[in-house]
Amino acid sequence: MYQYDQYDQAMVDARVAEFRDQVERRLAGDITEDQFKPLRLKNGLYLQLHAYMLRVAVPYGTLNSRQMRMLGDIADKYDRGYGHFTTRQNIQYNWIKLQDAPDILADLASVEMHAIQTSGNCIRNTTSDQFAGAAADELVDPRPYAELLRQWSTFHPEFDYLPRKFKIAIIGSETDRAAMKLHDIGIQLVKNDAGEIGCRFYVGGGMGRTPMIAPVIGDFISPLQMVSYAEACLRVYNRYGRRDNKYKARIKILVHEIGADEYRRQVEEEFAHILTLGLEPPAAELERIKGFFEQPGFDANASDELDLSDPDFALWVDQNVHAHKQPGYAIVNISLKPTGGIPGDATADQIRLMADLALEHSFDELRVTHAQNIVLPHVKKADLYAIWQKLDEAGLAAANLDLIGDIIACPGLDYCSLANARSIPVAQKISNRFADLGRQRELGELKLKISGCINACGHHHAGHIGILGVDRKGVENYQLLLGGCEGADTSLGTITGPGFNEDGIVDAVEKATDVYLAQRVDGERFVDTFRRIGMAPFKEAIYAKETANG
C-alpha cells in the first residue's frame, strides 16, 4: 500500500490546520454560512436533514487495518457507533457536530487519511477496481496510476471551481468492476501488441438525471503523459462546460453537445500545448509509487485444498470468494447487506473486526467496493473457514454477493437533504422479501440499485433492476427501471411505466423476477433475458390487473 512521505503528511496536516481556522471563523461569525459552505464542502462536510454528514475519502478504495480501525473509532467517538460505506468507495458519518469536525480530520491525518475534495465542484476521490493487485484477470495494477492521479488532483489550483463535480475511475483488468464508463473520466489501462501499457481515456460518462456512457476520447495515451492528458481534458471542461444550469453542467453534457470528435480535437490541441510545459511527474515518480504496490510475500506452498463439508461455509465460498492470481489464495468479499439491513452500514465493532481480520489474514489490506461491500484482497485459502466463522459471529457472513440481496442504495430521505424519497426502507423490504438465500441463488446474478432522487447516487441507471424514488405531489413514488448494466457491456436501464408506492415497488420487483424465471434459457442472467425478450413481457406482468385470488 502507498505510504505518505513527509510531503504527503505535511499536506494533510496543513489541511487540518486550515479547516480548523475556517471552522473557528465560522463559529465566531466572521464568515457567513454562504461563505463557509464551499469551504466545508471541500472537506466533505455536508449539512444534511438532521446533522452534519462527514464524507471521508478512501483513495481508490484501499485501506490498511490501522486506517480501518480508526474509521471504527471515529464512529464510536464522534458518531452513533456506525458508518456508511458509499458507492464511491468512501465512508460517511451521519451525525457529526461541526465543532468536532477539525478533530476528526486530525484523527484521520494521524493515519494518513483525509476528507479532501470529497464534495464540491472539484475533482473527487479517484475510484478503482476493488480487486486491484489481486484479480486473476488483471493486466496492469491500476493503483500506482490512481495514486499519481490522487496527488495531481489534490488541491489542484485551476480545477477547484469547475462547472460541477468531477469523478475519475481507473481500472487495469478486462472485467470492469468500477463502472468506469459511467464516470466523468474513466481510464482503462491496456496493452498494445508490443506489450506497452497505455491509458484509454473514456470521457463524458455519468449517471444523474441524464445518464450517458462515455465515448473513447484518447485511445492509447502513454502512462508518462497521463497527467498531462487529464489536465487537458479538465481545462477544456473548465473553460467550456456549461455554467448556466447546474443540471447541464457535468462534462457529459459538454461532450454530448459539441460531440466527441470536437471535444477530442480541443483536448488534443490543449494536450499538445501542455506537453511543452513539463507538468508531468517523471518516470521515477511512477516507479517510486509502484514500489509501494509490490505484491505481498505470498506463501508459494499455500494449498488450494478447501474443506467444504460445512454447507453454510460452502455456500459463502461459492458466492463471496473470488479467484486470486496467486495459487492457494483467494479474494474475500464481505457483504454489508444482511437480510433487512441498511446497505453499506457497518458498526464500529464490525469495522474493527474487519480491520483485525485484514491484519491477521490479508497482508494488512482492505478494500471498499462501489457496491458498498468490503474486500479482504489476499487471503490464504486455508484461513477461509476461520475467517468465515468470525464474520458469521459478527453478522457479516451474508452469502449474497451480486445476488438480489446485495442491494446498492443511497442514504435517501432518511438522511439526505437532496433526496425526494426514502431508499433504505425500500431496500430493507426487498431484502426481506427475498430473504431466502436459495431463492436468491436461483435468481442468480441480479444487481438491484436504488436511488432516492434523480442524482443517482444509488446508480439506479446501471442496475439490472433499478429503482428511482421521486416526489409525486408530496408522496413518495418509486419508478422501476430494467436492463441497466455496468462493466464491459454497460447499458442504461429503461423505465417500465408508471411508478409505485413503497409496497407496490417491492411487488413489481418480484413480478419482474417471476418473468425472468419463466422465460430464461440456460445460463442467462436477468439482464440477458431482458435484453433478449425486451420490455413487453415484463411490463405486461408488472402492470397486469390483480386476479381475484392474487
Place this chain on the structure above:
Amino acid sequence: MVEQNLRYRDDEPVGDPAVTVDAFADQSNATAVRIEPGDDARALLPHLDRIALVEVNFPAYTDGRGYSAARILREHGYAGELRAVGDVLLDQLSHMRRCGFDSFAPNQPISAEAADKAFATWPDVYQKTVDGRPAIWAKRHPA
C-alpha cells in the same frame, strides 16, 4: 475605479482603464484589458507584448473559468500585471496566486496579513503551475 488593496509587483501600477476583450482588438493604444468569464483568453495572445494589465473578473467566486484564463496567459509568456477582481475571497487567494495572479482587487477588502497567511497555507504543492514553485515530485526527484 476599484480600490486596489493587494499587489505583489515592484513596477508602477497601470493607470489606464481596462477595456473589454472585444474593444481591445480595435484599440491599438490600449494597454489594459478586462476578461469576463465567457471571454477566450487566447484572443489576447497575439497582443501580449503591448499589454501591461489584465483584469480577470470573477462575478461569482464559484465560476472558476478565470483560473484557466490566468494560467493560459502566463503559460504563453505574459509578464504584466494579472489582477483578480470581483468576488475574490480570502480562501481562494492561494490557488489564484498559483495560477499566476499577482494582484487582487476584491469586492470585500482583505488585509495584507490575512492574505500572507493564506499564501502560506500549503508548505508544498503537488502540481507544477506558473508560480515557479517546484512540485513535490520535483523535490522527490531532484534533477
